[in-house]
Ligand SMILES: *[C@@H]1O[C@H](CO)[C@@H](O)[C@H](O)[C@H]1NC(C)=O
Ligand SMILES: *[C@@H]1O[C@H](CO)[C@@H](O)[C@H](O)[C@H]1NC(C)=O
């Protein structure tokens with residue numbers, strides 16, 4: 001009887017690993033090399049020897065790591081033809097996607113196998129329990145213990161269903177990649193007229209779907225926050241810094257906005273390393289000054305609250321212009337409803353796996369935190385939830401997988417104290433500690449791409465890892 005119970009523990013840790021894998025293994029996929037035993041598979045999508053990309057994948061179950069080797073095609077003379085170069089780029093993209101797919105697929109497949117085994121073990125256990133129940137021959141205490149354990153395991157069943165539907169999603173994506181590869185192959189053979197725009201569109205859609213699929217697979221409920229890592233000590237006591245959660249993983253430009261009050265200067269560092277060293281940055285000067293530290297960079301634009309107003313502004317970096325601005329409902333502003341630390345933190349933007357959100361409050365909501373889903377193109381409010389939690393008693397808040405987490409203070413001893421689930425419009429009190437090393441947090445935001453928390457703590461830029469457990473059932477989004 002102990003065997004199945006031991007197995008369950010292993011499954012839970014496997015699920016935690018899914019989360020880790022999402023953030024760590026994938027970005028470093030390309031460039032890894034070699035095999036580690038296990039099954040080894042060779043996929044050749046472009047078989048022509050000069051032009052051919054060859055992908056060798058191999059996966060190893062025990063440590064959950066996937067290793068890929070890519071053999072790049074030799075450069076051919078026709079790569080000077082711009083159309084051919086475009087095509088080559090597209091192919092590379094598809095190859096990149098297809099590589100990610102393979103890893104995702106192997107990983108999910110293994111987890112699914114694991115869970116399936118557990119499922120059958122559970123069924124056996126259940127049957128045995130029922131049988132014993134009728135015989136009434138076992139020691140009553142042991143029996144009760146077993147029954148309790150069984151009860152604890154029941155929530156695993158919906159997790160299994162989730163995995164099954166995730167697998168379907170992957171199968172679908174695989175088919176898309178195959179189709180696209182086939183079209184590209186045909187075009188490559190003909191090299192006649194082709195609609196580059198249309199192809200590029202398809203690749204982009206595919207990328208977006210892969211992105212969404214991977215993010216959703218790793219989604220879950222926050223159960224822990226790691227020790228902090230101080231990335232840099234710079235700037236004043238209050239400020240904010242971030243990366244663009246929508247950018248490809250190779251793009252790790254850092255945006256930096258020092259101060260909470262009337263600032264207009266946004267620094268863009270070329271990479272995280274440059275940010276650490278304080279070098280290689282460009283400066284953007286915003287047309288309107290900002291209030292607070294609740295800004296976010298999302299898909300190439302900065303979303304922020306204009307000073308002394310409840311106007312929210314979308315500033316597009318590349319065109320260096322405001323693409324849209326509007327007033328955010330009845331949101332309070334000008335330090336009327338800040339977080340506990342003040343600093344004009346009335347309106348706080350954030351991004352999670354589901355998109356863009358704004359946290360604020362209004363007179364109508366009596367100063368309790370309101371969270372709204374925001375349309376990133378128009379800044380219109382799509383839907384709003386009243387959490388009932390007083391904003392002045394909140395240190396900061398951040399969103400993960402559609403759940404708003406609120407800290408109870410910005411000072412030492414702060415913990416994640418309250419969680420509001422937008423999927424079910426319910427809340428619960430939580431008790432998730434974290435180490436507030438410099439004792440004054442003025443910004444705290446989750447980054448769904450990296451699955452870390454970004455904070456600004458008393459002139460220090462600090463990161464935390466998060467532990468997420470798989471969502472038992474999502475609302476189909
Ligand atoms: C990658 O594999 C190739 C061929 O097996 C080998 O020559 C090369 O040294 C490997 N590179 C690394 C970084 O392991
Ligand atoms: C494919 O991935 C590699 C490594 O991450 C990257 O350098 C390259 O730019 C990607 N290609 C495309 C077309 O996205």
Ligand SMILES: *[C@@H]1O[C@H](CO)[C@@H](O)[C@H](O)[C@H]1NC(C)=O
Nearest residue numbers: 172173175176177178179180
């Ligand atoms: C892929 O191609 C096959 C046959 O050409 C077609 O039946 C299928 O619907 C296509 N799938 C997608 C997702 O476009």
Ligand SMILES: *[C@@H]1O[C@H](CO)[C@@H](O)[C@H](O)[C@H]1NC(C)=O
Nearest residue numbers: 220221421423424473474475
């Ligand atoms: C809502 O999401 C939370 C965590 O993300 C999850 O635990 C909960 O089961 C979900 N509720 C519904 C009704 O889907």
Ligand SMILES: *[C@@H]1O[C@H](CO)[C@@H](O)[C@H](O)[C@H]1NC(C)=O
Nearest residue numbers: 208246298299300355376377
């Ligand atoms: C990101 O921006 C591009 C254009 O720059 C747009 O086509 C795309 O829809 C945007 N994605 C999201 C999720 O807003």
Ligand SMILES: *[C@@H]1O[C@H](CO)[C@@H](O)[C@H](O)[C@H]1NC(C)=O
Nearest residue numbers: 307308309310333334335336
């Ligand atoms: C903002 O608050 C300050 C006082 O803190 C006040 O002087 C100013 O008029 C207010 N501005 C607006 C637009 O409400």
Ligand SMILES: *[C@@H]1O[C@H](CO)[C@@H](O)[C@H](O)[C@H]1NC(C)=O
Nearest residue numbers: 024226227228229463464465
């Ligand atoms: C998060 O975890 C990864 C791998 O375990 C580690 O490399 C990274 O430094 C951690 N980051 C933080 C902020 O703890």
